[in-house]
Amino acid sequence: MTSPGWKAAAWTGLLAAGLLGMPAAGRAAPKAALGRPAPAFTLADQDGHAVSLAALKGRVVVLEWTNPRCPVWRRHAEAGTMKTLAAKYAPRGVVWLGVNSTSDGTALDNRNARALYGLPYPILDDAAGSTGLAYGAKTTPHMFVIDAKGRLAYAGAIDSDRDGAGGPDVVNFVDRALAALLAGRKVAEPETTPYGCSVKYRK
Amino acid sequence: MRGTRLAAVLLACASCSGNPGSRPAAAVEIVSDAPDPITGHLFRLGLGFTIRRGWHVYWRNPGDAGTPVVVSWKLPAGWRAGPLHWPAPDRFVQPGQIVAYGYTRETALWCEVLPPVAPASGRLQGEAEIRWMECDEHTCVPRTAVVPFDLPTGRAARNAERLDRWSARLPVAADAPASPAVATVTRGVRHGNRTAWKVALKWKGPSRPVRWVAPEADGAAVENVEVRMPVPGRTELAFTLVTALGRRGPPPTDALLIVHDGSDGRTAAMTVRLSARKGAR
Numbered sequence A: 001m002t003s004p005g006w007k008a009a010a011w012t013g014l015l016a017a018g019l020l021g022m023p024a025a026g027r028a029a030p031k032a033a034l035g036r037p038a039p040a041f042t043l044a045d046q047d048g049h050a051v052s053l054a055a056l057k058g059r060v061v062v063l064e065w066t067n068p069r070c071p072v073w074r075r076h077a078e079a080g081t082m083k084t085l086a087a088k089y090a091p092r093g094v095v096w097l098g099v100n101s102t103s104d105g106t107a108l109d110n111r112n113a114r115a116l117y118g119l120p121y122p123i124l125d126d127a128a129g130s131t132g133l134a135y136g137a138k139t140t141p142h143m144f145v146i147d148a149k150g151r152l153a154y155a156g157a158i159d160s161d162r163d164g165a166g167g168p169d170v171v172n173f174v175d176r177a178l179a180a181l182l183a184g185r186k187v188a189e190p191e192t193t194p195y196g197c198s199v200k201y202r203k
Numbered sequence B: 001m002r003g004t005r006l007a008a009v010l011l012a013c014a015s016c017s018g019n020p021g022s023r024p025a026a027a028v029e030i031v032s033d034a035p036d037p038i039t040g041h042l043f044r045l046g047l048g049f050t051i052r053r054g055w056h057v058y059w060r061n062p063g064d065a066g067t068p069v070v071v072s073w074k075l076p077a078g079w080r081a082g083p084l085h086w087p088a089p090d091r092f093v094q095p096g097q098i099v100a101y102g103y104t105r106e107t108a109l110w111c112e113v114l115p116p117v118a119p120a121s122g123r124l125q126g127e128a129e130i131r132w133m134e135c136d137e138h139t140c141v142p143r144t145a146v147v148p149f150d151l152p153t154g155r156a157a158r159n160a161e162r163l164d165r166w167s168a169r170l171p172v173a174a175d176a177p178a179s180p181a182v183a184t185v186t187r188g189v190r191h192g193n194r195t196a197w198k199v200a201l202k203w204k205g206p207s208r209p210v211r212w213v214a215p216e217a218d219g220a221a222v223e224n225v226e227v228r229m230p231v232p233g234r235t236e237l238a239f240t241l242v243t244a245l246g247r248r249g250p251p252p253t254d255a256l257l258i259v260h261d262g263s264d265g266r267t268a269a270m271t272v273r274l275s276a277r278k279g280a281r
Helices: A004-016 A071-079 A081-092 A107-117 A130-135 A173-182 B003-012 B156-167
Strands: A042-044 A050-052 A061-065 A095-100 A123-125 A143-146 A152-156 B015-017 B026-032 B043-051 B057-063 B070-074 B090-094 B098-103 B106-114 B124-135 B140-151 B181-191 B194-203 B210-215 B221-228 B234-242 B255-261 B267-273
Touching (some): A107 A123, A143 A173, B057 B210, B106 B156, B210 B234
Parallel strands (some): A061 A095, A095 A123
Antiparallel strands (some): A061 A143, A143 A152, B015 B140, B026 B043, B070 B124, B124 B140, B255 B267
16 A cells, blocks of 8 residues: 555656656647547546546546636635536536646645635646646636547637526536437537636746 | 734725735725815826735736726716726736736726816815735735725825826826827728727837737737838737627727837827728728
């Protein structure tokens, strides 16, 4: 039984050596494109376990860019927006993953956020920023939905409630995208402009 | 945050919220050139922001992330406030190629107030309710402030000077007589929410170097911006306008902000409306 510390250190070493097929942690990483295969990644969750997109082929996957220090993300965490949606679709096999690309974010931050807001899904450590850059994640939250064939099917805001005013007219774009994918339909609105704090990538 | 600094912050805003126990990075105060007494003529009513080093607040279009400053004026019946004026912001690119438009160190946002025909007391009492997001490179904090005012104060002349200084950064409409150039707009091919545009500027006086362009609409962006000076006296801009998707509400403005060197080398700006028919001049 290896200790989490050893596991994380070994995995980090592999990452640094570029052996896990991740794009270089630089500025030239191409952005994900709708309809194309979503960029691969392997990242450690808050407990140090490696989570790999490739292993999730055949499942619909939601990526939620996360920053517990962002007031816009916190507004949703307090309202349970993502948690509720994740719970709604978990019985249908949808995998929900938080990704934290904050440059000084830590696994401890992610563990604390999960505990504080009662989040049942993992938060992956992307402090190096390469997965965020590969997807073109700009805000927290910024949502990406990957279909069962591994293609990017939705990218953008969680919903239309940019100002946080709430109300019955709010449209949850991710809910609609998931419903469409699971019913075998095309996603009607595959791209929206995201809102939130900027992702705090490292320099 | 102790003692006199705390007192100063509390004086500056009757009720502030955000991060309890932390001082806002942006201090906000009322700036008005309301005359003494106030008569039936227009005067300016605004907010002066003084922002801690390393922090910024956002423009009407915050860019890829962030939230614009929102001001709501509470005025007595019969008094009307015009639209908010936004001086040209700064443009900064954060790691991850995240483009932001906003203000650092200081700025002023203001409107014109039209009093009732015969203002009874020559004074105006009201409130400004302001919401903004202030960020540094690590964190963002949402703030609200409710700032009461009782005008005139004794500072009309000094405030007028401050607002005049900020007026130099107000964008001038390209078709206004004071505009430094005549603009010709040509629309190119559109794919979904991406449209190619060309804007040709013919300078009326000396050519002014164009620094950058940005759409005024919240959530819109420009990509692949090219700036050429094919012949003296003319600047050609080519870019792709990416309009916001998934936004509900009234149609956004089609104005494009063009930030250029002013006659004194300082920041100046124009706006051009992107509404030409395809191929039209």
